[in-house]
Every structure is written in C-alpha cells, then in structure tokens.
Amino acid sequence: MADPAIAALNSLLRRTTVEDHNEALKLANAAIKAAKGNSGDLTTAQHTRVVALLKLDRFQDALRAIAEGGNALQKLCVLEKSYALYKNGELDAAEELLQSAGAGRGMKHVAAQVAYRSEKFEKAAAIYRDLATEDAEEHGEESDLRINLAATHAQLEWQGKGGVVPEGQKQPGREDLEAFETAYNAACGCISRGDFAKAAMLLKRSRDLCEATEDLDDEEKKAELVPILIQQAYVFTKLGKLDEATALYKSLDLSDVSDESTKIVAKVNTLILEAGENPYLTQRRFESLPVASGNDRLFGYQATALRHNKFVIDLQAQKFNGVQKTTTSIIDGESDSPVTAAKTDLGVLNAAAVSRLQTGKDALRRILPLLERRPNDVGLLLIVIQLYIQLKNPGPALNLLEAFFKRLETATTADHADVRFAPGLVALAVALYRQQGQHAAIRRELAKAAAHWQGKGASNSAAAGGNSLIREAGIELLRSAHPSDLAAAGEAFSHLVSTQPGDRTATAGLVASFATSDFAKVQPHISSLPAVQKAIDGVDVDDLIDAGVAVLQTAAQPSSKKRSLDDSGAARQQPAKKPRKRKLPKDYDPNKKPDPERWLPLRDRSSYRPKGKKGKKRAAETTQGGVVRDEEILELAGGAGSVKVEKAPAGGGGGGGKKKKKGKK
16 A cells, blocks of 8 residues: 555646645655655655755755755756756756757757856857747747747847847847737847837837736736836936936835846946946945856856946046056956957056046056057057047057057967957058048958958858958948959958848949959849839939039148149249238328327337436436436438437446456456
C-alpha cells in the first residue's frame, strides 16, 4: 500500500490548476521523508520540490536540492538547473550546461534568456527567430516571441550593432500597438535610434494599454508601469520637457520595486535632473546609490553611462586629481583591449581632469604632453582636434589625424584596422579635408574606407555601421569623372546591392557607375528602377527652355589691387580717381575771415591768458615798466598771417655763458 504522503502528492500533481507552491513544497518534503527504498517515488518527490522552489523564486535552494538528489535527479532536472543558474546570475555555468544538454524547446528558451542576459544579443535574436519558425502559434508563444525579439533588437541598437537588425523590423508595425509589452519594446527601439518623438507616442500608448488591461491586478500593473514611466521621463528629458520628466520621477514609488538595476537607473536620472548649484551635495548623494549585482546588474552600456556620470559629477566637484588618477589607471589597465566607446569616453574625461576644465591654449598646453605618451588614445586625440578647431587652426588638427591614421595602418591587428576606418573618424577626416578644399583627398579616403568594409563581410560591415559609410563613399566617388573613382563607386554599390537587395539608392548608384563602362552589369538592375517617362511626367520642357539656364551665384571675390589685362594682353588703364569733395563745417561762413592763429596750440596764441599765480606773474612781466624782451615776427606757412614770438638769447646755453663741467669717466 502506498504511503499517504506520496498518494497526496500524486493527487496534488493531477490537479493542474493548483497555484499554492508552498503546499506543493510541503507535500514534496513529506513524500521525500516517507519514500524509503523506492527510488521512483523519491525522484518524483525531489523533482516536485525543485519545481516548487523555482516557483517560489528560491533559486539557491533549488540548486542545493538538485545537488542533494544525486545523478538521477541531475539528469532529470537539466532544464530546471540551467534556469536556476540563470536566475542566480551564474550565466557561464548555465550556458555550459545548456550546450551539453539536448535541443528541446524549453532548453532553447532558457538559452535565449541566458544569451540575452550575457549581452550576446545576436545569439539571442537568432534563437528567438528559430523558435518563431517552429510552430510558435501552435505552442501559443507567438506574442511572447515577438515581444522578446523586439527587446533583443532594441538592445542591439543600444550596443551599436543596429546594422544586423533587419530593416523591415526596425520600425514599429500595427501589431506592436495592440499590447503594452510590444509598444514598450518598440519605443525602446526608437529611443536607441534617437527617434524620441515617436518613442514618446509609443510609451504613452504602452502606458494606456497597461492601465486598461484586465489581465493584471493592481500590484502587477504597478510593477509593469515602473519601467514605462522611467523611459517616458527619460524621453521627456531628451525632448527638453524637464518639468514633465521631474514630475514623473517624483510620482514613482521605488520602495516596492524588486529590480535593483531599475532602481539605480531611476535614482541616477532623478539626481541628474535635480542637480542644482551645489555639486558637492550631488556628488555625495551619488556615492550613496546602491550597487546592483548578480542577475540584477546593469547592462554594459548602462554601467558605462553610470561611470561616465560619476566622473562628470566628480569633475564638477573639482576632484580633478581623483578623476585623473582613476581614469589613468583604467586606461593603462585596458591598453591592450579593443577600442570601444567606453574607452574613448575615458580619454575625454582624463583630458578634462588634466586641463582642470579649461579650454583654449591653456588646455592645449596641458593636454599635448599626454598625447605624446598615449598617441593611440582616440578620446584624447579627438579632444586635441576639437581644441585646435575652436582656435580656428585646423592645420595641426588634420596633421594629427593623418599621423594617427598612418600609425594604425602599420599595425597588423584587425582591431586597429577597424578603428582606422571607423565611420566617425572617416567622417571627421572628410570634414577637415573639405574645410581645406582637398577634394581629391576626400575621394581617396572614402575609397579606402569602402574597400576595407567591403572585405569585412556583410554581417560585420552592417554591425559596425560600415554600410552607411560605403553608401556615402559611393555617392562621393560618383561625382568624379576619373575611371578609377567610378570603378570604386561601382564596387561599393555592388556590395550594397548584394547585402541589401531592396535599397533603391544602391541600385541607382550601381547603374550610374557602370552605365558608360560595363553595360552588362547594369542591365539586370534597370528594370528595378523607375522609368524615365515616370520621372519626367508633368515637366513642361518648353517652359524650362524659356526660363533659361539657372546660374549658381558664387560668392563675391575680393577685389585685387593688380591691374587686369584686356583681350590683347596689355594692362588696362584704370580710370582716374575723382577728387574727393571736401567737407566744410555746418556753421561755415565764407564771408567771415578765419582766425590766422587757428593752427597754433592754445598756449602760443596771442589771446591766451594763463591762470594761477605763475600765470599772473608772467602776465605782469609784459606790462609797462617790465623787462623788455626781444621779439621777432614769424610768418605763418601758407600766407595765413604772422605772429610775434620771443627771440632766443644769443648765448644759447644761458647761465652767464658758463658751461657745466663734465664728470670723470
């Protein structure tokens, strides 16, 4: 006769609608104690206990129960163990266990979640696409898979790998507006692409759907609304609606939120919005934030943004030495790692700490020695180039960038080559060349960059943003009439057509590149382009001819001082300049004779009467009975009259004609 505990457990298992996991755990423990020598009943009870522990979110206890159950239970609970490892934050162990297990549908779901949490979003997206093609509708997973795939695509965009996301799945569709989860993930995708206006509309839709749903109770609705409101406040901040963002953050109650990463993001964003005139208080509050770990830890781009904000707040609090020391230590420790956006930010923050937030020549004087010690620091290089441009001295900036490119070209690693032809650096070089008027250098730079990304393959080129660079390179090369440039443009557009068949710009560029040189390559693509008649439909040719040719107005050139040449080559005679009309005062009276002494200083005029004791004394000397001084009359220049002046003494030196003795040498 079976044990009553085992019988009760079997009865409980047959009741599929039971949701009391504590009761299931209690009965399973009782059955394990009662099963003596019956391995089959013991394994069933142990399996039930593991499932109950997982339902109660006691993942560490579930792992302990599996380990205590022996080999038989571990072989039976591979899915349960991998899920417990995933929820416990042991992602490497979970991935290793899943690789050794079978390829069941449940295993694929857990593998996709492990890949997602490990930030291997390309792998997670591939698994979700595979699951969507394997009778997803039959299993009732179509909606869940669409939600998870949209979240994975948004993470790829944030990771800088938006090129691997299919173009047709980037923009939200009508089905994404039917559930709050899909609307939320579609909004996250728009945020990652910088389309904040559309993201605001989708987040409002998601919030309304979540509040109106009847599938969730009030507590579940409150938990689901927290990430929606946080993203909505972030979008308001990016749109400049700071009051709305602050009000949303204040309305959040984070005390009941179990996800530590969500709490940290909300608190950091609130702190930045409320940062006022006291950076020291802001820095102190930032230091008191909790630290997320395990399965609740921040994603890589979130941790990078958090570290960036910390250093910026420290700089505002004038902790220059601390920021300089910390960033230098991190940069030196990651000297052999590939160049990433996070590492570039560290170089910028380190330069800001060294320069003490100064700009101009003072900042250059402090930062240039750093560039000599770290010549391959991209962030530091960009800061120096920016300072030179602000000082309106682009020549040294271009020289530094070209020297940096030459160093990377001599390197043998693939990472250095990808950095050399990074779209941002190539765009910077093109901008500097265009400012200097070096159009040939622009085409040469774009041709080399396009050739590099064409050799990387379709997936790698799309992931790194190389396809956009290849397209711009082809358009720029088409402007040249040189056969080699047209051939390079044709190769660039051929690569785009092979990887993105529906790209009309690439198809038109391919036709324009080979139209005059290789018609065989053009012919298969002509039918995909609109007909010429459709393009010119509605255009009146006669009106265009009557209107004439539009001439582009060029900027006025500065006039040259050199004399121009006529048709015969002789120098043209410049017309004689007209004499300038002299201006007269407003109160000028031609009948009034001007003062002949108007050219003399005031003290030399006859009407001058000095003031003060010394002046009166000099005036007394000129009265009757005074000393008679020799005077002479001097004629003024230009016939303006004459004036009496005192005659210089004959001796010249004065003092009785005696000369002052010279001192000894």
